[in-house]
Amino acid sequence: MNLYEFSNKKLEYSIDAIAADQELAKHIQDVLIWLKLLNPPSDGKFGPISAAALKEFQKIMKCEEDQFVGPKTAKALVSTKPDDLPKPALKLDNDLPSRIIKYMQQKGYQFSLGAGEYNIVYVEGMDADGTPNSDQPNYFNDRRFVIEIVNGKPKIVGNWEATTEPGFHYTYNPINKGKGAARIAFGQYKSWKVGIHYGGGSDPHEALAQVAPITVHRDFNKDLKRTGDKTETGLFDVNQHWGFDLPRNNISFASAGCLVGRTRDGHREFMKLIKQDKRYQMNKEYLFLTTIIPGNELDK
Structure with a gap:
């Protein structure tokens, strides 16, 4: 009915x-x-x-x-x-979390308001203080943010080094040799739930595991860019996991296309925080929404 x-x-x-x-x-x-x-x-x-x-x-x-x-x-x-319906009053200014939420509004992206509802956002090519960087390949030079909006005011409650892209190793030696390394397309996806990242099997750990489709660019020409690459939508085991404490200037084998926080401790903090989300507390099968943003577009 x-x-x-x-x-x-x-x-x-x-x-x-x-x-x-x-x-x-x-x-x-x-x-x-x-x-x-x-x-x-x-x-x-x-x-x-x-x-x-x-x-x-x-x-x-x-x-x-x-x-x-x-x-x-x-x-x-x-x-x-x-x-x-009454519109919640957002209190946005020019600080970094407000700029991120403004960008999400412009793109028509969803974001959650209220205490205990966390927004996971990756910004590619950005330093911890919100300064854009050159997004040099094979570096952990992106940010993994968690933003909470309480009483209309967005606040960054988690901020870690990360990468949204594969490094040299898997770009030049892709897992899928016929298509090229996967590089997630900018946008928003409700595609992850709490699970285990197994990777090569030597260091399994708690992570956000991909369980619903996302779109990726296939870097068949191995130029470390999305420009001109074919896209593909599906399940690719693009998880949100840790980067094995590798140095900032060498992604190495840490990412074949996953969303990776550089350090183990930082990733543990990330997982502990998002598991406090009240929606996850109500439903342990909850799918987490994640947004991926190009840092050089944030203030346009």
Whole structure:
């Protein structure tokens, strides 16, 4: 049953009843995503994160149907438009986290607001203080940021050395010799969950493991650039893992295209932090959204 059918009936569904009706669950998720109360995708699996978004909608719209969905909530869901909801006031200035969020707004990217909801952002070719660098190949010269937006003000709560690109080793000796090394395309992907990075098998560790498609450029001509490269979308084991404490000026074997924090300790801090995200706490299968930005475009 879809929302329109449900809204014309005098029914009261618990969260469990919604979850048992995949068509209804997916339709409610689609609406909540459209209203920007829930991150995509809609999958018809109505778990605690979807339930929390629905509860937030009911609170905003004063549906007065606590712990269930009835006629008031259903009719509000089918009639409410994004402009009908109050807009959270963002307090943006010219500091680095504000500049990142402004860029994400310009691109139409999603970001989460509220304490305990973390935004993972990689900025390619940037130093720790937000200064762009030359993005020299084979260097850990990118940043892995975690941004939290509380009371409308973005704050960087995690900032580590990283690379978003493969180094010399896997560029010149690609795992997929027929296509070339993978270099993630700039953009935003909801494609990772907490898991294990095995790599070559010698140093497995907790990481964000890719479980949903992303788009990569294939560096077939081995020029260490994306320009002119063919793209491919799929599952490539592009994980977010550590870089084995390798020196800043030598990515070596640490990345064949993964998003890599240089140090073990820094990566452990990253994992500890993002696992405190309240959405992960509600659902250990939560998919983390990650944004990859070119540093030289941030202030354009």
